[in-house]
Amino acid sequence: MNSVVNTGAAPVATPFFFYFLAGAAIVSGLLVITRRNAVHSALSLIVTLLSVAGLYLMLYAPFVAGVQIIVYAGGIMVLFLFVIMLVNIERSAKDRQFNRIWPVGLAAACALLSLFVSAFVKGRNLFPDRLVALQESSNTQQIAAMLYGEAGRMGPYTFAFEIASLLLLVAILGAVIMTKKKI
């Protein structure tokens, strides 16, 4: 994995950090689905998200890493915990976590895995051999260009981005209507 070409700083012990982060992500990901205590699961999920943020950093995508931390680890997971804390942990811990449709779940997981593997095998030549050295300082700008467009032109994802924000607005309104009886 030590194939990253770097212009400025030379990262230290890159393979170590990669395996460390990947291992942490996998282990904590497994903990998420095996812990019976929902709060423990949520905390494990936070570790997973942070590890993934670290991996983004290693891919020279600091902006995505930062957003990952802010939005997922900092925002969404806090709300998750907020809700989970109010759930009766004692009761939910006693419930069987793996219910009867687990074979279906296993099958779905296997299918997904085989999809990934086949995509990786078949499209091997689509993946770059080595990561292109990104200009770290322009990373944020590039994302902006992708999302909002540049110099008067729409970026490739502008439409999707706007649609997504509209969707979120609808979700917000729905949440307000659901929780408030009279507005």
Added chain:
Amino acid sequence: MKDSMDELSNGAVSHLDLETPEKPYLDANELIINMGPQHPATHGVLRVILKLDGEKVLGTECVIGYLHRGVEKIAENRTYTMFNPYVDRMDYVAAVSNGLGYCEAVEKLLNVEAPPRAQYIRVVLTELNRIASHQLWLGTHALDIGAMTPLFYTFRDREEILKIFERYCGARLTTHAFRIGGCQYETYAGFEKDVKNFLAFFPPKIDEYEALLTSNRIWLERTKNVGVISGKDCIALGVTGPVLRASGVKWDLRKAQPYAAYSKFDFEIPVGENGDTYDRYMVRMIEMRQSLRIIEQAVNGIPEGPIMGKVPKVIKPPVGEIYHSIEAPKGELGYFIVSDGSTQPYRVRVRPPSFVNLQALDIMVRGMLVADVVAVIGTLDIVLGEVDR
């Protein structure tokens, strides 16, 4: 607890407007929180069991009695004179008022009256004590709402009053200032000067408290429309004192049924409008100023003469019973004394204002937030020594 509250909200107290907070839309578990008896804001050993929906209070139940010392039982085993110091230990921040109520009640039973000089001294000391009590209330109330600093200011100024007490009778808190039939001691040399110094010293200090709180936005938000109680509810629940007056009922025993020398002084009764925590705050602040007015008139007019009335050495009231009440800083403090003709009271019943006022806590905090419970406990100005006796 639930039963009692249902009873309260149905039929039993139909004329009391007990609004049950609307049921939560999402299914949420009710949270039972035990506030006290060890809690920084319950002013002693009050225990309040709160039923919460999130932060909203659905109902409360007060558990009291942690400070119960059986004062009424003690009275039956002491002579009238021996019992006098015990009353100081009930509302220990207004010991002088307690003593005044008890002494006057026994005097009434004996059918004697304290001489004018004693009456005036009593008024001066009792009003000083009212200010001290209100100062303590203000400091702790502000602390409950999160303002730390007023506590220290009020304690600094309360010190001046306690110094006068100390010079007068040697005690600062449990003063035992009065005797049945008059005063315990003749005023010390310079008593009047000390009191007059205090009269000059204190008004700027009230302004100082008010500068910190009265128009403070957060203070206003925390106290306006918090713990509202109507005058009607106050009367139905027997709530007296500044709480009653803040709800718009202009009733003060010092005016309604004057005792001691109060009929000779000119003062006003402050009245609130909304019956919320802010009005109670304002009423007490004005009361402090009015107390200063009374003290000024009293200390300038202390007549010469004896300080003790014609009371026998052994106090042995004739058979009979009497109820006498005074306006203590917290409300109507009454003594119901039954005499069997012996030297010991057959029965002494204390009608404690804090005890009765505390009953209003429940309807004042229903539907409000946890933080308001603390504010309302503070604004009721309870002293657990008096609630539990």
Added chain:
Amino acid sequence: MAEESKPLVPPTPEGEKKPAAEKPAAAPATASPAAPAKPPAPPATAKPAAPAKPTGPVPLPWTSPLVEKYRRQYGSGIDALTYLGQNYLNVDRSLIPDILRLLRDEEQFDYCVDITAVHYPKRERQFDVVWILYSFPRNERLRVKTQIADGASIPSVVSIWPTANWLEREVYDMFGIQFDGHPDLKRILLPDGWKGHPLRKDYGILQQDKEWVQVNLGIESGQ
């Protein structure tokens, strides 16, 4: 009824002397003879003096439109007296809820100051229950009293004055008087498991204290 209760209300010196005399008798019976000798001593010395001076003001009959009105309505069940300028009604127990409700509704006694009781163990009807009322519009106080026997219950006035809730609980706690119709009649100042009712004259303080230390501290006596 009135004839029966009348001598009891303004307690005569003879009637009053008895509880005082009874006390020293009760205390040694419950406590060890050596230790409690002191507390009952003062009443013992006071006792001979008490009947010697039956002087002082005597409760006088009291008449007013209010009294006349209710006396017409209820007859002899009401006895109106005044003592040292304080008026009180002595009412038969059977009239209690009606009279109190009428006092609030018709006579504007809208504020129940206090409810309490007094224990006279030598009497047939051991308890005086006292309601102290006040009228804001009239600026007037009135006491209403009734006599009930030990174990008898009395109607609750919580529906008349909500403030009676805790006050009645305290009376129940201290005297063991039952209030019918009280929403939540339980002890208020003492712990739920408390034995006895302390303000009864026959309640042995020392006995209670000794039992407590024996059970909880494992010592003979805390005195």
Added chain:
Amino acid sequence: MLNAFMSYLGSTVPPGNADNQLWALIYVLIIFAGVSLAVVAMNWIERKALAHFQIRLGPMRVGPHGLLQPIADALKLMLKEDIIPAQADAVVFWVAPLIGLLAAFTVYTVIPFGPSQAVSDMNIGILFMLGVSSLGVLGIITAGWASNSHYPLIGALRSSAQMVSYEVAMGLAIVSALLMTSLNRTGTGTLSMIGIVEAQQQQGVWFIFKFFPLGLIAFVIFAIAMIAETNRAPFDLPEAESELTAGFHTEYSGLRWSLFMLGEYAAMIAVSSIAVTLWLGGWMRPFPNLLTGSAWDFIFSLFPGLTFAGLAAIAFIGTARMPAQAYFRIQRIGLAVFAALLGLIALLLLAIAVAGRTNDASIAGRFREGIDYVYWFVLKVAVFMYLFIWYRATWPRYRFDQLMRVGWKVMLPISLGVLILTAIVGVLIS
């Protein structure tokens, strides 16, 4: 070795970006120790200042004027029994204070005390800081939940709602400051903390005064939100003493509790540093573009030494004013030694200022420059710290619904409006 370090002193890039991991590590340690020391000092200052607001003396017994009180406190806390409630979730209970502490300290990796006096000049500095500081709430939530008790739970719920709400207004206020960084020739702004300060230098104005009053409003919003973020009075609802006894750390004691306190004060210093960086020109001395020239540089470089000289003078006066009784002798000596120490530091700083006045390339010159930067930065942060204490002494506590209302209905619309206006004004000007 010494030469290596000295070369980094003169380097224009922060240690983390200077291709020397050892130097970065040392820098991290220096900052960690410095922040810990600052927290200890802050502890003493807060107790003393709060006491003086409230007409009392504060700690007076341990050391002269209670100077050793923080040490005594730390010792006491470390020696206290470590209690984990029987019904608590032990692992989470154990981890919770560490989360808060780590989050608070990690923020310091991007805070620039000077153009090269930072652990690293991260490209996404401010974003990183927002993200990491938003993790701090996890410590509070987990602490509240793991205690398995009602008061901490309510405290945790309050704090999570509070921090999530105020983060929004805080973020928008930050964005309006970031917009201002893009008002240059290329039209590209920066998220780098060092870049933000340099942008202020280029534009010749602190962002608090930029587009007056837009910058000021954004700054005030941030200043309010940062109090809420650090759970300080009047927004200290999560630990509202009079309501929730101690809020989320009710069940904590001893060392664990002190970790929470350490985290809280570290977070206070961190958010103050961010405010200073974004709006108050970071490490820059007053009027760096106006009062230029080596003479002015020299005058301003005297300030650190003079400050310490002033502190030493105060300490000496305190020594002289101590009662001349045998009882106070040790305290007198202690205070005199402390004053002498301060005086020595003052002399050292003045000597460096004088020695480095001519040649910026010399070691003394580099030292002087570095001290200057750190001094002005710390001075600005100290003002905020004082404000934190002042607020605490003055204001009552908000109620929860009021807090939420202020957050969502007042701060959020205002910050949105300021953001939009800033963008419009920025476009119009450029």
